[in-house]
Amino acid sequence: MEKVLIIEDDISLRTILEKFLQKNGFEVISTDRGKAGLEIITSQHIDFVLLDLRLPDSNGIEILQSIKKLHSHVSVIMMTFYDDVRSAVTAIKSGARDYLTKPINPEELLSLLKPIQAVKKAVEINKSEFVQGKNEKFAGVLEHARLVAPTMLSVLITGESGTGKEELAKYIHTNSQRKQKDFITVDCGSISEELFGSEFFGHMKGSFTGAVYDKPGLLESANGGTLFLDELGNLTYENQIKLLRVLQEKKVKRIGSNKEIDLDIRLIAATNEEIVLSVQKEKFREDLYHRLNEFKIHVPALRERPEDLNELINHFIAKSNSEFGKHVKQLSESGLAVLAQYAFPGNIRELKNIVRRAVLLATSETIEKDQLPQEIFNTRTLAVDTVDLKSLQEQQERDAIIKALKKTGNNKSEAARILNIDRKTLYNKLKLYQLE
Numbered sequence: 001m002e003k004v005l006i007i008e009d010d011i012s013l014r015t016i017l018e019k020f021l022q023k024n025g026f027e028v029i030s031t032d033r034g035k036a037g038l039e040i041i042t043s044q045h046i047d048f049v050l051l052d053l054r055l056p057d058s059n060g061i062e063i064l065q066s067i068k069k070l071h072s073h074v075s076v077i078m079m080t081f082y083d084d085v086r087s088a089v090t091a092i093k094s095g096a097r098d099y100l101t102k103p104i105n106p107e108e109l110l111s112l113l114k115p116i117q118a119v120k121k122a123v124e125i126n127k128s129e130f131v132q133g134k135n136e137k138f139a140g141v142l143e144h145a146r147l148v149a150p151t152m153l154s155v156l157i158t159g160e161s162g163t164g165k166e167e168l169a170k171y172i173h174t175n176s177q178r179k180q181k182d183f184i185t186v187d188c189g190s191i192s193e194e195l196f197g198s199e200f201f202g203h204m205k206g207s208f209t210g211a212v213y214d215k216p217g218l219l220e221s222a223n224g225g226t227l228f229l230d231e232l233g234n235l236t237y238e239n240q241i242k243l244l245r246v247l248q249e250k251k252v253k254r255i256g257s258n259k260e261i262d263l264d265i266r267l268i269a270a271t272n273e274e275i276v277l278s279v280q281k282e283k284f285r286e287d288l289y290h291r292l293n294e295f296k297i298h299v300p301a302l303r304e305r306p307e308d309l310n311e312l313i314n315h316f317i318a319k320s321n322s323e324f325g326k327h328v329k330q331l332s333e334s335g336l337a338v339l340a341q342y343a344f345p346g347n348i349r350e351l352k353n354i355v356r357r358a359v360l361l362a363t364s365e366t367i368e369k370d371q372l373p374q375e376i377f378n379t380r381t382l383a384v385d386t387v388d389l390k391s392l393q394e395q396q397e398r399d400a401i402i403k404a405l406k407k408t409g410n411n412k413s414e415a416a417r418i419l420n421i422d423r424k425t426l427y428n429k430l431k432l433y434q435l436e
């Protein structure tokens with residue numbers, strides 16, 4: 001989930017923004033002071049900041065400059081009054097992603113955050129963060145990844161949600177000669193029809209209302225590097241056409257510019273849906289499918305990799321220790337036995353969340369069984385030789401969705417947040433399980 005920091009001293013505006021963003025699936029943290037905001041950004045991961053231009057203890061522009069100097073990957077949106085648009089322009093020049101004038105229009109705010117959500121730069125690609133494990137199937141996956149990495153073949157990664165498709169895409173990038181260049185992630189579901197052009201192609205200042213500065217598009221940013229198209233199945237049909245055209249031409253022009261830029265981009269796409277079915281139903285263009293599927297890799301579900309459970313748990317214990325300043329050493333035998341029986345419908349992401357929570361709750365060096373979430377004791381356990389794994393997983397997914405909807409009073413955004421999936425995926429699953 002994306003985390004947003006609000007730095008705003010007007011308490012009523014701050015509260016409205018907090019509630020609105022939480023409702024729309026963001027994790028929110030807020031403060032009324034600029035310096036406290038800087039401390040928060042230093043001590044925890046923040047995706048973007050809503051920053052008031054005038055703060056009681058500091059000047060918003062100076063805070064912006066410090067953020068950009070120390071944490072350049074954090075996107076900042078300035079909030080200002082109409083009569084201070086000049087300062088907003090200075091803010092843009094200092095690296096702010098955009099600005100909003102008060103009173104803040106929530107829909108406008110959302111439309112600004114959506115493309116930011118869609119464009120996550122993998123600033124840290126660290127090989128030691130990647131657990132390889134011992135499972136034979138996954139070893140085969142990695143072998144294929146290493147073989148395809150140095151080529152120009154586009155790769156289609158399939159697999160259930162949370163199995164590590166994005167991690168594998170980064171693995172391919174870091175094993176290619178492009179590793180010094182950028183790896184750009186695009187969440188295909190969050191790019192609307194209207195935004196596609198300016199997000200993918202970029203624009204020149206003044207080319208349309210709201211284009212207050214020159215902006216390179218995603219394709220230009222990924223030039224020389226890798227473009228990762230996540231949740232490919234969520235790309236709208238019209239956007240599929242536009243993407244295909246530019247991939248065929250291998251050239252791009254920013255909106256409002258005549259200058260053609262040659263493109264040299266490695267494409268990796270991921271999907272957890274049966275994209276072949278979408279092709280058959282003519283919802284996904286066959287030509288684009290073939291263009292992206294020059295080499296397919298399927299990532300197995302976590303329950304198909306029981307040998308790797310231990311290594312992944314230890315990896316997440318170590319990560320959570322450094323995140324929370326704890327000194328947990330291990331998971332108890334009985335705790336491990338519980339996890340070993342669990343089917344993990346949310347795969348590695350779910351395991352990571354379970355371990356993080358348990359590390360936070362742990363009161364000694366060992367995580368005890370009762371520090372694992374209750375839900376995993378209630379679900380049917382995994383008996384590999386007697387049950388149909390697919391239907392077991394579907395049943396668990398369905399149960400989890402019903403529970404989340406009940407808990408949130410049928411609020412889909414909130415339910416999607418709890419389930420750690422995007423809203424579009426939730427809608428697809430509601431349709432699939434006939435829960436609409």
Ligand SMILES: Nc1ncnc2c1ncn2[C@@H]1O[C@H](COP(=O)(O)OP(=O)(O)OP(=O)(O)O)[C@@H](O)[C@H]1O
Nearest residue numbers: 129130131160161162163164165166167272348349
């Ligand atoms: N091999 C791995 N080593 C360490 N961590 C991993 C590994 N694979 C996945 N993870 C972690 O599990 C979580 C989910 O991984 P990732 O986002 O790559 O999955 P995904 O299949 O792309 O998910 P989705 O289908 O929802 O987009 C992330 O936090 C990631 O860091």
